[in-house]
Amino acid sequence: FLAGYGRCLVYRNAKVPLKRYSNQTQDIVQGPVVDAVTKEPLWRYKTLESDGITAVGSKVLSKQIMINRHVPLVIHQTLDGPAPVGHKESPLTYKSPLPSYVEKIMITSNTEESYLIKLLLRQTRRPELGDKFSSRHGQKGVTGLIVEQEDLPFNDQGICPDVVMNPHGFPSRMTVGKLIEILAGKAGIIEGKFHYGTAFGGSSVKDVGAELIKNNYNYQGKEPMTSGITGETMSAYIFFGPVYYQKLKHMVVDKMHARARGPRAVLTRQPTEGRSREGGLRLGEMERDCLIGYGASMLLVERLMLSSDVFSVEVCNGCGLLGYSHWCHFCQSSSKMSTIRIPYACKLLFQELQSMNITPKLKLHKYFD
Missing domain, CATH: 2.40.270.10 (DNA-directed RNA polymerase, subunit 2, domain 6)
Incomplete structure (x- = not known):
């Protein structure tokens, strides 16, 4: 690559809106947080200037803050009078594994006095495996x-x-x-x-x-x-x-993704999908078929339940319905309650079927053997 083959500049922009809310509060940008002893800015705030925005030409690394935005704790008008004035951090953080340089900064506003701060980031990339x-x-x-x-x-x-x-x-x-x-x-x-x-x-x-x-x-x-x-x-x-x-624009550094633990969807409690949302790696139907062919049953249990959405439920062995707190509301008894682990999506399916007047029942034949 001495001749510059495949060397390129990648430009990315990042933006942060500063909004004004109905209860007369607004987003603010604060200066960097400094160390109590040395009075030096902490590492995450190293690139920030005194106005809370990173300097033009500065080098930003992964997890460093580029704009130190704070948003109000309460943004709606309350009936109890004026809301308590307090802000929490909601900064713009740099996420790429490779460092970038800040090329330009633009601050603009509209007629409603809400501001927008835009940054243009620059990276020089050399070809690597997978480009x-x-x-x-x-x-x-x-x-x-x-x-x-x-x-x-x-x-x-x-x-x-x-x-x-x-x-x-x-x-x-x-x-x-x-x-x-x-x-x-x-x-x-x-x-x-x-x-x-x-x-x-x-x-x-x-x-x-x-x-x-x-x-x-x-x-x-x-x-x-x-x-x-x-x-x-x-x-x-x-x-x-x-x-x-x-x-071509498809470079391996933009597609690199791995996950151990991370966010989950609220409805199903299963890992989110996609690189941008720190999602999990899907084990689909065809992968499942291969594992069934190998007879790797414990691996299937681990991938499809334990590493995904395992959930403990209590089942009444008398009526077959789900109970709560060691108590069956249908039988009005706690004598035949058993605790099992099933996927949360399975429990959700049972509840959605019940909402349509279809009652699935669980019979645990081997639980008491």
């Missing part, structure tokens, strides 16, 4: 390996390739235009002229091949290459030439 690239022929793919230049193969002029593409991407996709682009581009560089490099007309492959032969190159665009690792000449000729490549 996506594409030529102009729909031949997209992700970087699978990055090697040092001395390990790359080289031709008799000492030229190393920037990208090595797997030839299995050609037969089924039939992107002939890319082959012609490489061949015509190679001839064009040697002759110092442009070629029409698509499969629909322009320079014919035969004419381009003739130009390559005239300049002492193989007419198919292939060259003998030497392995950079062993130093031996490779047994096959390598199709080698210039091609236009572009970096």
Whole structure:
């Protein structure tokens, strides 16, 4: 990457509204919190200036605060008179694993005197494993390996390739235009002229091949290459030439996601969905089928219940309905109550069926054995 291949700038914006509420309170921005002894700002507040907004040009790291916003504790008018004036922290925090630099800050307001603070953040990124690239022929793919230049193969002029593409991407996709682009581009560089490099007309492959032969190159665009690792000449000729490549916006650092514990949905008590909401990784129906095929029953219990929405319920063995606090409201007795663990979604289904006048009953045959 010494030549800057695939290097790019990524710009992101972040914004924070400062609202005014009906009970005459409003959001405020406060300065950084300082250490009681050293009087230095705490690490999370390190980038903030005295006005509570990060400085232009400053470097922000993950979990650092960029705008130290505070919102009122009470935002609605109360009947008891004026609300107690108090604020709680609701800051704008930087979340990416890589650091960014603050490029611009804009503060604006509307007619209702509510303010908006916008930040433009900049990152310089170099290609890494998992970043996506594409030529102009729909031949997209992700970087699978990055090697040092001395390990790359080289031709008799000492030229190393920037990208090595797997030839299995050609037969089924039939992107002939890319082959012609490489061949015509190679001839064009040697002759110092442009070629029409698509499969629909322009320079014919035969004419381009003739130009390559005239300049002492193989007419198919292939060259003998030497392995950079062993130093031996490779047994096959390598199709080698210039091609236009572009970096796509799908970068692995933006898709990286993992979770141990985190937020849950209120209704089902199951983990939330999606990277933006710190969601869990779904074990779907097809994955379940594989585990059933293996007979891994305890793994199924762990994934589908214990790690998801396990819930303890009390069941009456007399009537089969759910009870509460060791008491069955239907039988008016606590003599036959049992405690079992089921998914919370299962308990929710039972309650929703009961609301439609369908009564599911649980019979625990083996509980008292």
